[in-house]
Amino acid sequence: MFQAPGSLGQKGSNATLYPVQDIFYMLGAVVPMYHKEKLQKLPQLAAIHHNNCLYIAHHLLTLGHQFQGRLGALLCDRTATFVDLVPVFRRLGTECFLxxxxxxxxxxxxxLSSARDFSTMDDEDxxxxxxxAVRQVLHQLKRLGKIWQGILPVNxxxxxxxxxxxxxxxxxxxxxxxxxDISAENADRxxxxxxxxxxxxxxxxxxLHAEEQNRPFREEVPVYVPKWMMxxxxxxxxxxxxxxxxxxWADSKGPLAAEFSPSEVKNLIRALFQNTERRAAALAKIK
Structure with a gap:
């Protein structure tokens, strides 16, 4: 029967190193397959599996050195580590969470597909x-926030x-x-x-966690949300x-030009404003 690394003796150490490796290989192969459906359906379990894999990968970096003195003369003189398993578990955790x-x-x-393309906002339905649709999106984000807080590292x-x-x-x-075409009422809504x-x-x-709660989180939103300023x-x-x-727009040097292309701004102007000479003059300045 397999013994934990802490109980390895000199006599059985050489024969036990490889079963320990096999256990980690089996863990990496069996868990993702056996719990595949749950890992896909339960975001909390996916986050826990992600953490578990990174935790194991972290300890695999030093596990061989930690018990090197108990591996016997043959292996003690060599480099007996589990470092080759580190990228395996990192990949398993990352792929599961992704x-x-x-x-x-x-x-x-x-x-958002149920929002009817945001095209007829003057219609009450x-x-x-x-x-x-927007409320459901916000509810999903807040629900995930509650599930993942305390499990995932803050970053x-x-x-x-x-x-x-x-x-x-x-x-x-x-x-x-x-x-x-975006009417004034549509634009307001x-x-x-x-x-x-x-x-x-x-x-x-x-x-966030206690040490993070005083941070001005709204100021950091653009760091994590690339489309925020757009x-x-x-x-x-x-x-x-x-x-x-x-x-x-400021002659393609302003904040609007930093987020949108000239064609996108022109399309917005055409949708928001009626076809007048003022609109034509404005379109001519968007280059």
């Missing part, structure tokens, strides 16, 4: 559907939540950019929906006049 992230991204996009947790929030914002931006995401989305990052610029455009849009 797969769970893909599941969560798919659910976010599915919820369409606006209600879009409002419900991994913030990157994960930032990636998911970024997915939602990028999808909303993409849908609004495809709109060909789109702005309201976007404001919900701006107000409540960052709440997924708190509360989303804020889009909100400004939805409420801006032609001159304000040109001021933010």
């Amino acid at each position: 797969a769970q992230m893909q599941v969560q991204k798919g659910e976010l996009l599915e919820r 369409s606006y209600a559907a879009a409002n419900r 991994v947790y913030c990157r994960a939540m930032g990636t998911l929030l970024n997915t939602a914002l990028a999808e909303v931006v993409a849908r609004i950019l495809t709109l060909e 789109l702005y309201t929906l976007c404001q919900m995401l701006v107000d409540e989305g960052p709440e997924a990052f708190v509360p 989303f804020r610029e889009l909100m400004l455009v939805l409420q801006a006049s032609l001159q304000e849009i040109l001021d933010r």
Whole structure:
């Protein structure tokens, strides 16, 4: 019967080193397959498995050196380590959690797909559907925040939540950019929906661990959410006049130009404003 490394004796040490390695190989091979369905469906279990794999990988770095004195003369004179297993367990933990992230991204996009493309916000049913979709996205983010806080390391947790929030914002931006006609009422309602995401989305990052709670988390949101500034610029455009849009474009040197291409800004102007000479003059300045 297998003995724990702490109980290895000189006589059986040579014969026990390889069974120990085999146990780690079996652990890495069996757990992901046996619990495959649960690891895909339960975000909490995926986070725990991720941590377990990284914890094992960390200790495998020094396990051979830690018990080198008990491995007998033959192995003691050589380098008997488990370092070759470190990338295996790191990969297992990372792949499992990335797969769970893909599941969560798919659910976010599915919820936003029920928003009817944000195209007819002046219709009460369409606006209600879009409002419900945004609420469901925020609920999913907050639920994941509660599940993963206390399990994932803070840096991994913030990157994960930032990636998911970024997915939602990028999808909303993409849908609004495809709109060909945005009335004043539609623009106001789109702005309201976007404001919900701006107000409540960052709440997924708190509360952090005790040592992190005093950090100004809202200031760090752009670090973890690449589309954050683009989303804020889009909100400004939805409420801006032609001159304000040109001021933010600033001959392709302003904050609007940093987030959107000339063609995207032109499409927004065409959708938001009627075809007038002022609009034509503004379009000519977007280069």
